[in-house]
Amino acid sequence: xxxxxxxxxxxxxxxxxxxxxxxxxxxxxxxxxxxxxxxxxxxxxxxxxxxxxxxxxxxxxxxxxxxxxxxxxxxxxxxxxxxxxxxxxxxxxxxxxxxxxxxxxxxxxxxxxxxxxxxxxxxxxxxxxxxxxxxxxxxxxxxxxxxxxxxxxxxxxxxxxxxxxxxxxxxxxxxxxxxxxxxxxxxxxxxxxxxxxxxxxxxxxxxxxxxxxxxxxxxxxxxxxxxxxxxxxxxxxxxxxxxxxxxxxxxxxxxxxxxxxxxxxxxxxxxxxxxxxxxxxxxxxxxxxxxxxxxxxxxxxxxxxxxxxxxxxxxxxxxxxxxxxxxxxxxxxxxx
Amino acid sequence: xxxxxxxxxxxxxxxxxxxxxxxxxxxxxxxxxxxxxxxxxxxxxxxxxxxxxxxxxxxxxxxxxxxxxxxxxxxxxxxxxxxxxxxxxxxxxxxxxxxxxxxxxxxxxxxxxxxxxxxxxxxxxxxxxxxxxxxxxxxxxxxxxxxxxxxxxxxxxxxxxxxxxxxxxxxxxxxxxxxxxxxxxxxxxxxxxxxxxxxxxxxxxxxxxxxxxxxxxxxxxxxxxxxxxxxxxxxxxxxxxxxxxxxxxxxxxxxxxxxxxxxxxxxxxxxxxxxxxxxxxxxxxxxxxxxxxxxxxxxxxxxxxxxxxxxxxxxxxxxxxxxxxxxxxxxxxxxx
DNA sequence: CTGAAAGCGCTAACAA
DNA sequence: TTGTTAGCGCTTTCAG
Numbered sequence: 001x002x003x004x005x006x007x008x009x010x011x012x013x014x015x016x017x018x019x020x021x022x023x024x025x026x027x028x029x030x031x032x033x034x035x036x037x038x039x040x041x042x043x044x045x046x047x048x049x050x051x052x053x054x055x056x057x058x059x060x061x062x063x064x065x066x067x068x069x070x071x072x073x074x075x076x077x078x079x080x081x082x083x084x085x086x087x088x089x090x091x092x093x094x095x096x097x098x099x100x101x102x103x104x105x106x107x108x109x110x111x112x113x114x115x116x117x118x119x120x121x122x123x124x125x126x127x128x129x130x131x132x133x134x135x136x137x138x139x140x141x142x143x144x145x146x147x148x149x150x151x152x153x154x155x156x157x158x159x160x161x162x163x164x165x166x167x168x169x170x171x172x173x174x175x176x177x178x179x180x181x182x183x184x185x186x187x188x189x190x191x192x193x194x195x196x197x198x199x200x201x202x203x204x205x206x207x208x209x210x211x212x213x214x215x216x217x218x219x220x221x222x223x224x225x226x227x228x229x230x231x232x233x234x235x236x237x238x239x240x241x242x243x244x245x246x247x248x249x250x251x252x253x254x255x256x257x258x259x260x261x262x263x264x265x266x267x268x269x270x271x272x273x274x275x276x277x278x279x280x281x282x283x284x285x286x287x288x289x290x291x292x293x294x295x296x297x298x299x300x301x302x303x304x305x306x307x308x309x310x311x312x313x314x315x316x317x318x319x320x321x322x323x324x325x326x327x328x329x330x331x332x333x334x335x336x
Numbered sequence: 337x338x339x340x341x342x343x344x345x346x347x348x349x350x351x352x353x354x355x356x357x358x359x360x361x362x363x364x365x366x367x368x369x370x371x372x373x374x375x376x377x378x379x380x381x382x383x384x385x386x387x388x389x390x391x392x393x394x395x396x397x398x399x400x401x402x403x404x405x406x407x408x409x410x411x412x413x414x415x416x417x418x419x420x421x422x423x424x425x426x427x428x429x430x431x432x433x434x435x436x437x438x439x440x441x442x443x444x445x446x447x448x449x450x451x452x453x454x455x456x457x458x459x460x461x462x463x464x465x466x467x468x469x470x471x472x473x474x475x476x477x478x479x480x481x482x483x484x485x486x487x488x489x490x491x492x493x494x495x496x497x498x499x500x501x502x503x504x505x506x507x508x509x510x511x512x513x514x515x516x517x518x519x520x521x522x523x524x525x526x527x528x529x530x531x532x533x534x535x536x537x538x539x540x541x542x543x544x545x546x547x548x549x550x551x552x553x554x555x556x557x558x559x560x561x562x563x564x565x566x567x568x569x570x571x572x573x574x575x576x577x578x579x580x581x582x583x584x585x586x587x588x589x590x591x592x593x594x595x596x597x598x599x600x601x602x603x604x605x606x607x608x609x610x611x612x613x614x615x616x617x618x619x620x621x622x623x624x625x626x627x628x629x630x631x632x633x634x635x636x637x638x639x640x641x642x643x644x645x646x647x648x649x650x651x652x653x654x655x656x657x658x659x660x661x662x663x664x665x666x667x668x669x670x671x672x
Numbered sequence: 673c674t675g676a677a678a679g680c681g682c683t684a685a686c687a688a
Numbered sequence: 689t690t691g692t693t694a695g696c697g698c699t700t701t702c703a704g
Contacts, residue, residue, distance in 0.1 A: 004681095006680095006681055006682085007681065007682065007683095008681075008682095016690075016691085017690065017691045017692070018681090018682080018683095018691090018692095019682095019683080019684080019690080019691070019692080019693090020689090020690060020691075022682070022683065022684090023683095023690090026682095026683090027683090032689060032690070033689070033690095036689090036690085050453065051681085051682080052394075052680085052681050052682070053453050053454060053455075054390055054393045054394045054399065054454070054455055054680090054681080054682095055394055055680070055681035055682045055683095055696095056681075056682055056683080057390045057682095058388075058390045058391055058394050058680090058681080058682075058696050058697070058698095059681080059682050059683050059684090059695090059696055060682085060683075060696090061696080063390065063454075065434075065454075078414070080416045083435075083437075084437050084439075087435065087436060087437050088437070091436070091442075091450070096434055096436065096450065096451075096454060097434070097435060097436075098401075098432055098433070098434055099419075099423065099433060099435055100423060100427070100432065100433075101419075101420050101423050101424070103420075106427075114427070114432065115432075117386065117389050118389060118390070118399075118401075118432060119389075119390055227621060227622060227625070231626070234628065256622050256626050259595070259623065259626050259627070260626050260628065262599070263598070263602075263627065263628035264628070266599075266602045267628070284622070285563060286563060286592050286620070286623070287592075287595065287622070287623060289563070290567070290592050290595050290596050291595070291599065292570065292596065292599035292600070292603070340697095342696095342697055342698085343697070343698070343699095344697075344698095352674080352675085353674065353675045353676070354675090354676090354697090354698080354699090355674080355675070355676080355677095355699080355700075356673095356674060356675080358698070358699060358700090359674095359699095359700095362698095362699090363699090366673095368673060368674075369673075372673090372674090387697085387698075388696085388697050388698070390696090390697080390698095391680095391696070391697035391698045391699095392697075392698055392699080393698095394680050394681070394682095394696090394697080394698075395679085395680055395697080395698045395699050395700090396680090396698085396699075397680080673704105674703105674704085675702105675703085675704075676701105676702090676703080676704095677700100677701090677702090677703100678699105678700090678701080678702100679698100679699095679700100679701105680697105680698090680699095681696105682695105682696090683694105683695095683696095684693100684694090684695100685692105685693090685694085685695105686691105686692085686693085686694095687690100687691080687692075687693095688689105688690085688691075688692090
């Protein structure tokens with residue numbers, strides 16, 4: 001690694017002033033003879049000049065950095081797709097990404113303060129599962145965009161998965177494939193789940209079907225779903241399957257629930273999809289693709305959200321006015 | 337947000353020089369009257385002074401940042417535990433973490449160059465699955481530590497999971513629980529898998545058992561395992577279970593393979609753990625804990641590696657001389 | 673024990 | 689059209 005070379009170095013070698021070099025390299029609008037500009041540029045290339053980002057940052061008060069506050073990278077680790085595609089697009093704009101995870105009990109404000117100190121060009125808040133977060137008053141103005149979550153009163157632009165639409169579409173898909181008796185295993189307390197349920201109900205209505213309320217039940221005990229919550233999937237399935245009228249399709253709150261449904265259904269000797277179809281949400285590939293039969297599911301738009309967020313932060317795209325819903329994709333496999 | 341206040345501001349208000357303030361705040365060894373020091377400190381607190389990191393960085397040529405080059409955040413997303421715990425310890429030392437993912441075809445060198453420009457205090461390389469990477473010559477000197485992977489000739493200090501030991505321990509566990517006929521579904525082409533297999537063989541030897549070579553078979557077709565590789569789990573299980581002598585335990589290359597094994601075993605009416613025990617590696621909780629019965633597995637030490645790496649980069653701990661192996665933890669559930 | 677001042681690399685206001 | 693120079697906020701050397 002050769003010693004870093006500065007504007008000064010170039011200026012001296014060429015016998016011009018620093019400001020001329022700076023102008024030639026970074027500021028098209030500064031007028032000067034084409035000759036000079038060319039000479040400067042070629043020497044800079046030859047020497048491998050690279051601007052010192054820190055010096056520039058000090059001068060301008062902004063660093064080419066985007067801060068990202070993440071909450072719960074731990075809970076839904078597969079959401080790291082968001083970070084990845086975000087990083088990918090930002091990189092093409094010479095922006096780096098500074099992450100900090102909030103889940104360990106640190107407040108949003110503290111995370112924000114830490115990021116701020118590096119003078120990022122912008123800060124986003126990304127949640128690892130779709131929910132509504134209560135931003136402290138002070139944080140509102142500092143956060144440009146929320147990804148996979150939204151602020152309580154939609155005061156901050158946000159990108160969220162189109163849960164309702166996904167619920168509608170997968171239900172319609174089931175109906176179109178001839179299923180009428182559709183059960184739904186919900187994720188208690190999660191917005192994602194209740195929106196998905198709304199979608200399901202809307203699809204029923206559209207097709208003049210009525211929902212059997214006994215077939216809408218929680219997948220876990222307790223007020224809010226989590227990976228540690230006590231599962232009641234096996235019991236629910238057992239009851240449904242013992243009843244005189246059985247569902248012919250089970251829609252699951254997410255792929256992990258579907259995983260349990262497979263086990264429960266096998267246990268009572270029910271064939272998928274012969275006797276009952278199973279469909280789900282998320283497309284957590286390591287599960288969905290490996291189940292037997294492979295699981296039909298609505299893929300969360302993590303990658304798309306990351307990409308769009310990147311474009312917004314890079315200034316290539318306008319922020320949504322309030323909340324923008326990004327559609328899921330239906331992944332057809334063999335469980336329906 | 338109040339206008340940032342600088343050393344200068346404090347100096348003026350107190351009628352002392354900038355250097356005195358700087359010394360009082362950050363340099364214990366600069367001698368001055370206790371009186372002055374106290375006055376300065378209390379005013380700084382009152383005004384909420386925070387050093388300008390960029391200015392400091394420019395002066396010293398180093399920023400309070402650790403760069404992390406990640407490859408394939410996508411392949412093993414649950415490895416994000418590494419990042420999380422790394423971030424957690426670094427934060428307590430006022431260090432931020434700058435991530436960049438290399439998987440999208442960008443070379444290591446390019447990723448390095450981008451990180452370098454922000455003058456990080458150190459750079460680590462983290463892989464999302466355990467393998468040996470070929471670092472370009474230029475990169476050797478720049479990377480302080482490799483996490484979850486190692487350099488081809490161990491020229492760079494590294495932290496890797498103790499695969500062999502894990503293979504040994506889980507096998508011994510199976511043996512101690514009375515299992516003698518243990519089969520192993522390998523992950524072709526992965527170092528992790530072949531080390532785990534070595535461990536298994538060593539455990540057999542220790543207990544004067546001999547391995548049935550027909551019971552060591554790949555979980556996927558083709559030369560190297562991946563999530564997209566064509567699975568042959570169902571076939572292998574079917575053959576084993578149809579043979580006159582059946583295994584009484586199946587050790588799986590990882591939890592995703594175990595997931596398939598559950599399906600395949602159910603399909604042929606075999607009870608877990610009554611007829612055969614199943615054990616595995618990774619502890620991908622969303623799978624392992626939700627399987628029926630819950631899966632006994634060796635937990636990858638992602639969190640520990642992240643923490644240790646953090647301590648090393650924060651200067652709280654010495655770098656390993658070459659490769660340090662971090663032990664797995666046995667998670668006992670109900671499948672054995 | 674404390675003050676003054678240089679200088680990190682860059683940008684932009686001001687001069688020539 | 690080009691050159692000179694003043695800072696950005698900080699640390700540190702050198703005088704006093």
